[in-house]
Amino acid sequence: MAGRVGNRHGALIVPTAPVWLRWTWLLPAAFLGVFLVYPVIVLAVTVADSGAEGMLGRLTEPAIWQVTGLAVVQALASTAVALVVGLPLANVASRYRFRGRALTQAMVTVPFVLPTVVVALAIRSLFGSGAPQGFWIVVLAHAYVNLAVVARIVGAQWAQHSGDYESVARTLGATRWRAFVDVTLPSLRSAIATSAAVVFVFSFTSLGIVLLLGDPMTRTLESQILRQTSVLLDFPGAAVTAVIQLVIVTLVLLLGAMAARRAPTRRGKPVALRPLPAAFIGRFAVIATAVAGLAIVLAPVVALVVASLRGSRGWTVGWWSSLGSIDAGTTRLGSPGAAIGISLTYAVVTAIIAAIIGTLAAMAVLTTGRSRILVILAIVPLGVSAATLGLGTLLAFGRPPVDLRATGLLIPLAHSLVAIPLVVAVVAPGLRSTDARLAAVAATLGARPSRAFWTAYGPVLRIVVVASAALAGAVSLGEFGAAAFLGRATSPTVPVQIVRLLSRPGEQSLGVAAVLAVVLVVITLVVVLLVDRWGAPARRTTRQEAIA
Amino acid sequence: MTEPRLDVQGLALGYEGTVFLAGIDLQLATGEIVAILGPSGSGKSTLLAELAGVLPVPQGRIIVDGRDVTRAPIHERGVGLIFQEPLLFPHLDVAANIAYGLRRHGWSRREADARTQELLDWLGLAGYGFRRTDELSGGQAQRVALARAIAPGPAVLGLDEPFSALDTELRQRLVVEVARMLREAGIAALHVTHDAQEAHAIADRVIELSSLGHAP
Numbered sequence: 001m002a003g004r005v006g007n008r009h010g011a012l013i014v015p016t017a018p019v020w021l022r023w024t025w026l027l028p029a030a031f032l033g034v035f036l037v038y039p040v041i042v043l044a045v046t047v048a049d050s051g052a053e054g055m056l057g058r059l060t061e062p063a064i065w066q067v068t069g070l071a072v073v074q075a076l077a078s079t080a081v082a083l084v085v086g087l088p089l090a091n092v093a094s095r096y097r098f099r100g101r102a103l104t105q106a107m108v109t110v111p112f113v114l115p116t117v118v119v120a121l122a123i124r125s126l127f128g129s130g131a132p133q134g135f136w137i138v139v140l141a142h143a144y145v146n147l148a149v150v151a152r153i154v155g156a157q158w159a160q161h162s163g164d165y166e167s168v169a170r171t172l173g174a175t176r177w178r179a180f181v182d183v184t185l186p187s188l189r190s191a192i193a194t195s196a197a198v199v200f201v202f203s204f205t206s207l208g209i210v211l212l213l214g215d216p217m218t219r220t221l222e223s224q225i226l227r228q229t230s231v232l233l234d235f236p237g238a239a240v241t242a243v244i245q246l247v248i249v250t251l252v253l254l255l256g257a258m259a260a261r262r263a264p265t266r267r268g269k270p271v272a273l274r275p276l277p278a279a280f281i282g283r284f285a286v287i288a289t290a291v292a293g294l295a296i297v298l299a300p301v302v303a304l305v306v307a308s309l310r311g312s313r314g315w316t317v318g319w320w321s322s323l324g325s326i327d328a329g330t331t332r333l334g335s336p337g338a339a340i341g342i343s344l345t346y347a348v349v350t351a352i353i354a355a356i357i358g359t360l361a362a363m364a365v366l367t368t369g370r371s372r373i374l375v376i377l378a379i380v381p382l383g384v385s386a387a388t389l390g391l392g393t394l395l396a397f398g399r400p401p402v403d404l405r406a407t408g409l410l411i412p413l414a415h416s417l418v419a420i421p422l423v424v425a426v427v428a429p430g431l432r433s434t435d436a437r438l439a440a441v442a443a444t445l446g447a448r449p450s451r452a453f454w455t456a457y458g459p460v461l462r463i464v465v466v467a468s469a470a471l472a473g474a475v476s477l478g479e480f481g482a483a484a485f486l487g488r489a490t491s492p493t494v495p496v497q498i499v500r501l502l503s504r505p506g507e508q509s510l511g512v513a514a515v516l517a518v519v520l521v522v523i524t525l526v527v528v529l530l531v532d533r534w535g536a537p538a539r540r541t542t543r544q545e546a547i548a
Numbered sequence: 549m550t551e552p553r554l555d556v557q558g559l560a561l562g563y564e565g566t567v568f569l570a571g572i573d574l575q576l577a578t579g580e581i582v583a584i585l586g587p588s589g590s591g592k593s594t595l596l597a598e599l600a601g602v603l604p605v606p607q608g609r610i611i612v613d614g615r616d617v618t619r620a621p622i623h624e625r626g627v628g629l630i631f632q633e634p635l636l637f638p639h640l641d642v643a644a645n646i647a648y649g650l651r652r653h654g655w656s657r658r659e660a661d662a663r664t665q666e667l668l669d670w671l672g673l674a675g676y677g678f679r680r681t682d683e684l685s686g687g688q689a690q691r692v693a694l695a696r697a698i699a700p701g702p703a704v705l706g707l708d709e710p711f712s713a714l715d716t717e718l719r720q721r722l723v724v725e726v727a728r729m730l731r732e733a734g735i736a737a738l739h740v741t742h743d744a745q746e747a748h749a750i751a752d753r754v755i756e757l758s759s760l761g762h763a764p
């Protein structure tokens with residue numbers, strides 16, 4: 001095992017760094033300071049204002065702990081179901097060679113990129129009008145979304161598995177099951193821990209799915225916060241709830257990181273895909289798992305499309321043709337078409353803000369060693385949850401003295417906070433994959449520092465910045481939590497409109513909601529496909545350049 | 549010769565449905581070490597994989613201590629394997645790695661611990677039991693892998709170029725050491741390598757793989 005040489009790109013070392021590169025942290029730091037740190041401080045002050053007694057009073061209320069307990073149980077159940085279904089899929093889709101493998105892997109990712117409100121509606125369409133509201137359908141929806149998390153994270157680790165360790169265990173007398181438990185599972189532990197933590201946090205902080213599929217017993221702290229702010233108008237109470245949620249989420253993420261760290265790391269080389277098992281039963285099991293995975297992923301989406309084309313009197317395109325005007329007694333709602341316009345506008349603004357801030361943050365992270373704080377700041381929104389962000393933003397900028405609500409900027413700002421971590425996650429590896437010596441070569445050929453930087457990093461930057469902007473736009477399109485807090489009644493985004501439609505009776509509401517959901521599905525999938533197409537060759541060429 | 553420990557009859561070597569060498573007959577007596585020589589890609593590893601049951605056997609029979617194990621599952625064949633890399637379980641310490649096979653063969657924890665200590669002493673690795681596997685040098689790791697494979701007392705041990713990742717000096721020392729260990733343990737060993745010098749240093753008999761069988 002000795003003598004393994006790894007080429008680890010650490011910091012982005014630019015031998016001839018232009019001066020401005022040292023100041024890229026300024027703008028992201030200012031942005032995150034104003035729109036993330038300040039609202040959180042306001043949130044904290046609001047909590048403190050209710051006084052020590054008031055806070056203690058709230059913390060000793062049994063109701064809040066009952067909600068917390070149920071949310072924990074729900075999130076644990078969701079995680080368990082996602083693991084049980086996701087692990088076989090991870091095994092099959094990332095290790096065996098068969099026709100349709102790439103398709104299976106791509107399709108499993110679909111639920112994860114769909115807006116949660118759309119997933120909720122799709123699951124509801126699948127089970128029909130008599131759908132059982134409550135705990136189990138919420139768990140099912142959460143597991144559905146997170147199949148990709150388990151299949152991708154665990155699959156990536158499993159794919160590096162040659163099977164030699166299992167063979168060793170088998171030759172030492174372990175049964176097939178024993179070898180799986182003793183050798184395979186421990187080697188997957190870090191991936192399982194990581195994905196379990198992610199799934200737990202997602203399910204624990206879920207809002208759209210819980211609102212649409214839950215019952216009064218199945219709530220999350222997130223839905224509790226929304227209720228406290230919009231129905232009960234209890235802002236200090238909501239702030240306390242947000243803090244409890246933040247603490248639990250942080251704890252779980254830390255636990256996940258610790259479990260992942262303590263697991264032995266075995267950085268293997270990628271192993272070739274293996275052929276299907278020779279025995280009929282093994283072959284059948286692999287194919288059946290893949291087919292079942294595809295069916296699970298596709299069924300709700302198909303049901304959603306059907307729901308958008310069906311009324312009580314059979315097939316109809318009526319819901320689609322009422323996109324422009326749904327005025328029959330529903331004037332309060334505004335037209336679905338207008339909602340699409342508003343959502344697209346917000347998406348574009350979010351894409352621009354998030355791409356600029358996120359790219360600068362990624363550069364800063366890679367060039368300066370002391371940008372830890374920036375990394376943490378950029379990652380925090382992932383754990384803070386959209387409703388908390390929305391609440392903080394509302395408290396900070398949604399009421400006098402600073403009221404930005406009329407400007408229409410609040411939602412894109414909140415969405416940018418959600419999207420920035422994604423942008424950093426896309427841009428940073430792109431920058432890192434570029435060989436820094438290219439800049440040195442350019443400099444030796446007479447390029448000034450800035451020119452040398454663009455010569456080396458320009459090609460990859462152009463691609464990853466556009467790709468990450470598109471992703472940020474897609475996030476904005478589907479985001480529900482922050483939009484629900486910050487939106488004005490007259491101009492809802494599409495996900496908010498869907499939830500409003502579903503809260504009203506009548507098959508027209510359901511039909512039009514399904515139409516809007518299908519529109520979101522199409523836009524989201526097109527964006528993700530384009531990014532995937534676009535990003536893939538970029539990654540390949542940069543790697544080739546690095547080798548050459 | 550009494551009953552051979554390993555008796556291979558008419559074995560074919562194949563991978564994913566294609567047979568590339570057929571009709572292999574081979575007998576190994578107790579404590580005998582046979583080296584199989586062949587260039588890379590000639591199917592030496594396939595031979596060991598089929599013996600151990602890691603790959604399915606296309607044709608022929610494999611008999612270990614008089615028992616036909618051709619279709620037996622890997623863990624019931626009595627065939628151990630040593631790979632080019634030690635492949636020590638990274639989540640277990642050195643002692644737990646060696647004890648693994650003993651525990652799978654029904655040894656109690658205490659018996660397994662005692663036997664593991666003996667093996668560690670024998671290897672000159674006393675006191676290394678609680679070490680993490682990534683703290684071992686290449687030679688130490690390969691010796692632990694050997695102890696782990698020998699511990700449960702397999703009838704046959706396949707060695708797949710186990711020394712090729714080590715430097716020359718260490719390799720020569722280890723070859724002698726391993727040969728001694730295998731003979732003491734009475735295990736029939738099949739050592740595949742492309743290195744003729746190493747083959748002659750360790751084995752009682754050296755056979756070219758291509759001379760063992762014929763084209764299908």
